[in-house]
Amino acid sequence: MEPYDESSLDEGLVPAHVDPFVEALQERILGAPLDLDRRAVAREVGVSFRTAERFWHALGFPPVTDGAHAFSRTDLKALEIIAELVRSGRLDESTALGLTRAFARTTDRLSVWQTSLLAEALSPWQQGDVELSRAHLAEGHDSTRAEPDESTARAAVSALAELADELEPLLVYAWRRHLTSAVARMVSDADPVAMGPGGLRRCVGFADLVAFTSLVRRLSERELARVVQQFEAVCSDVITAHGGRVIKTVGDEVLFVAKVPADGARIALDLVAAIHADDMLPPVRLGLAYGPVVSRLGDVFGTTVNKAARLTAVAPRGRILVDDVLAQELVDAPGLVTVKQRSRTLRGVGVVTPSLLSPGLGDSLLA
Incomplete structure (x- = not known):
């Protein structure tokens, strides 16, 4: 894992404008403000920018411009964990990034799935709220579309932000439960007698x-x-x-x-x-x-x-x-x-x- 080097920084992409409402919810979910730029994160962890960028890409996120406050202390902590696993020799960098990618792909679908479920539950058409449904139609929203209208979307993400702390232990529990099944299955499958010809x-x-x-x-x-x-x-x-x-x-x-x-x-x-x-x-x-x-x-x-x-x-x-x-x-x-x-x-x-x-x-x- 390469050490931090100022010269390794490049331009990156200019971040899109973030709705203040969304920004506040992101901070609430992360539990920390987005007050760090990529230079600060790489410097504090003591890794090269390119290493930090590889980790960020493994998480499934696009690059951001230098100087943009797009990271929090939680991002820094996560990178520190990966960096320490590699430095200690417990994982090589390729494996560490592979594990990160596995977390990212799974939780990306999980997050989209959960936001969609909650939006559907809060939809006026799903709840049978005739008056609210008429109001939404009057605003020009198409009731046949799968995507929620703006008010439903905002209500759903607000509810998820409220539930995040309660849902997090369930995520960890489910992962550990499936991990126990996976390790038992791997050991069983490795048995040449059980595996068969x-x-x-x-x-x-x-x-x-x-x-x-x-x-x-x-x-x-x-x-x-x-x-x-x-x-x-x-x-x-x-x-x-x-x-x-x-x-x-x-x-x-x-x-x-x-x-x-x-x-x-x-x-x-x-x-x-x-x-x-x-x-x-x-x-x-x-x-x-x-x-x-x-x-x-x-x-x-x-x-x-x-x-x-x-x-x-x-x-x-x-x-x-x-x-x-x-x-x-x-x-x-x-x-x-x-x-x-x-x-x-x-x-x-x-x-x-x-x-x-x-x-x-x-x-x-x-x-």
Whole structure:
């Protein structure tokens, strides 16, 4: 980590004008005023400006102009922590910045998610406040838009500033809880007996809402946002109930994994049933595959993932297709039945003979 050097400073970008209301809220959330410029932060921590800038970029923020008071004592403290980890030799700079980037990407989405949720909760249309809704319409706000109007946005961010101190311990708690699960999973996956031949093996599933494109054309932005939010909530509840993990959601799709093949199959069946029972959501189709995966930075890659995605694309409406490997794994699983389908060629995968997955006798797929 390079020491502080005045000559390393460059011009940076001119910061945009900040609304005084927003500036006051930022100070309240940070717990300290924005009274430091980048030169002061780098100097006090004793690192080069370029090191400080790399940390700032890893957090996902653009550069600011020299002399602009865009930093607080909390920013300085965070940089001190990273600098000390590197100086002590506990982390190299690349790893320290990688960990910072992981925090940044996760908390960026978390922050946007939470502000959106609160804005929706405070929306006059969501609350059913007819008079306030009429007033907002009279002001020219479009009630079909997903973004909140100015008064709702200001109310939401004010409420979040009030709640920040209470929510912070929950964030730390959730991180530590997930960290305990992650370390246990890593140790278990490193066991050569548990890992099995071919490396790390997982049941990988893709769930995809049917005819989502036509839904986009038919619904307003606000209605579409509610559909996506409901889809994510249902998927998260069902997947975690069976011990699976949501890897990522992208609008009308969710990617999940399960360690035990039968658990992955039951997730898929319960997703079809739960989404069928939800009047807000269109039908779903799923593809499942079992085999080796490459796990990297919270995501999964490899042929097994590609196969699950391709099977989803050809799965019938409200149905689940599984690859031949998973079908074989499910032969003796109670309450699970697979029926072989015709072979087909999947782009980027090759010839696959999928099977249709359904519950055992006495159960209904759409119960």
